[in-house]
Amino acid sequence: MASMARDLLAENTLDATLQQISRSAVELVDGCDASGILVLRGNQVQSLAPTEQLVTDSDRLQESLREGPCFDAARPETTERVFRIPDFTEDPERWTSFVPRCRELGVGSMMGFLLYTREEELGALNMYSRKPGAFSEDSETAGWLLASHAAVAFSTALTDAQMQEAISTRHMIGEAMGILMGRHHITEEQAFDILRTHSQRTNTKLREVARRVCETGAPEQ
Numbered sequence: 001m002a003s004m005a006r007d008l009l010a011e012n013t014l015d016a017t018l019q020q021i022s023r024s025a026v027e028l029v030d031g032c033d034a035s036g037i038l039v040l041r042g043n044q045v046q047s048l049a050p051t052e053q054l055v056t057d058s059d060r061l062q063e064s065l066r067e068g069p070c071f072d073a074a075r076p077e078t079t080e081r082v083f084r085i086p087d088f089t090e091d092p093e094r095w096t097s098f099v100p101r102c103r104e105l106g107v108g109s110m111m112g113f114l115l116y117t118r119e120e121e122l123g124a125l126n127m128y129s130r131k132p133g134a135f136s137e138d139s140e141t142a143g144w145l146l147a148s149h150a151a152v153a154f155s156t157a158l159t160d161a162q163m164q165e166a167i168s169t170r171h172m173i174g175e176a177m178g179i180l181m182g183r184h185h186i187t188e189e190q191a192f193d194i195l196r197t198h199s200q201r202t203n204t205k206l207r208e209v210a211r212r213v214c215e216t217g218a219p220e221q
Contacts, residue, residue, distance in 0.1 A: 018049035021150040025127050026051055029142045031134030032127040037115070037154075038062075038070045039123035045071070054128060057105050061098065068098040070112040070126040082144060083112040087132040108132040111140060113147035115154055125150055169207045176210035179217060194219065 018037055025035035036050035038059050045063035047056045062068030069083030085092070085099060086109050092099035102110075108131040112124045125147045129135060135143075177191040184191075198219040199206045209219050 015049070017153050021125065021146075021153065022049040022051045024150075025125065025143070025146055028146060029127055030136065030139045031109070031129045031131065032139070032143075033130050033134075034128045036126055037123050038112075038126055040071065048123070054105060054107065055126065058102055058107065058110075058126070058128065061101055061105070065097050065101070067095050068102070069095065069110065070124045072112075081114045082140065084135065084140065085110050086135065089132050106130055109134045111135055111143055113143055115147055115151040123154075169210075172207060172214060173210045176213035179213055183217060 021037065022035045026032050029035075034050070034052040034054050036055035036059070037048040039046040039048060043063070043066060045059050047059040050056045050059075058068070059070065062071040069085060072080070072083060085095070088099055088103040088108050088110075107128050109129045111127045113126075115123050115125055125143070127135070127143055173192075173195065176195060177188060180186065180191040180194055181188060186194075195206060195209050195213070198204070199209045202209075213219055
């Protein structure tokens with residue numbers, strides 16, 4: 001687990017970090033056959049770094065039904081941090097629509113762990129087994145430890161990605177302003193006003209307007 005934590009923080013991109021988290025779940029948690037990260041935006045589900053199609057299918061099923069352990073774990077207002085369905089062959093006490101449908105996908109048992117830090121909640125790390133009763137208390141402990149490390153790595157990688165995007169956006173806007181200044185013989189302030197006005201008028205992100213200027217020389221397509 002310590003080696004995994006070091007590997008997570010050594011990844012260079014957000015995608016690589018998330019993929020390493022999912023792979024680590026399969027490698028380190030007893031009984032885990034597949035894993036992935038579910039992020040909830042309103043009622044829209046985003047599947048990140050699934051190790052198998054089974055994970056994506058389960059996420060989509062939870063989105064369509066608006067229920068499921070991972071769907072609940074990823075809710076910002078949730079107070080529960082760990083969800084388990086030990087045996088999909090038994091009659092469910094919770095998620096009565098999801099369990100029989102997910103059983104048809106070949107799932108025997110599953111766990112979901114909220115990924116969170118003190119500052120933010122990021123989604124849920126989900127683990128699946130094709131066998132009923134595959135996850136033990138040791139599996140849950142290992143999953144919780146992995147989720148704790150993963151949340152820190154996820155948050156760090158997300159911050160880095162946002163910073164890199166901000167730097168890239170600033171550079172692109174500066175380049176676009178330079179093109180407009182040279183073409184129309186205008187000031188820096190006037191060039192930025194052109195970008196900003198077009199962005200507001202067309203309801204287009206400033207970055208996209210700048211990219212268009214860099215590619216075509218003008219904010220219009």
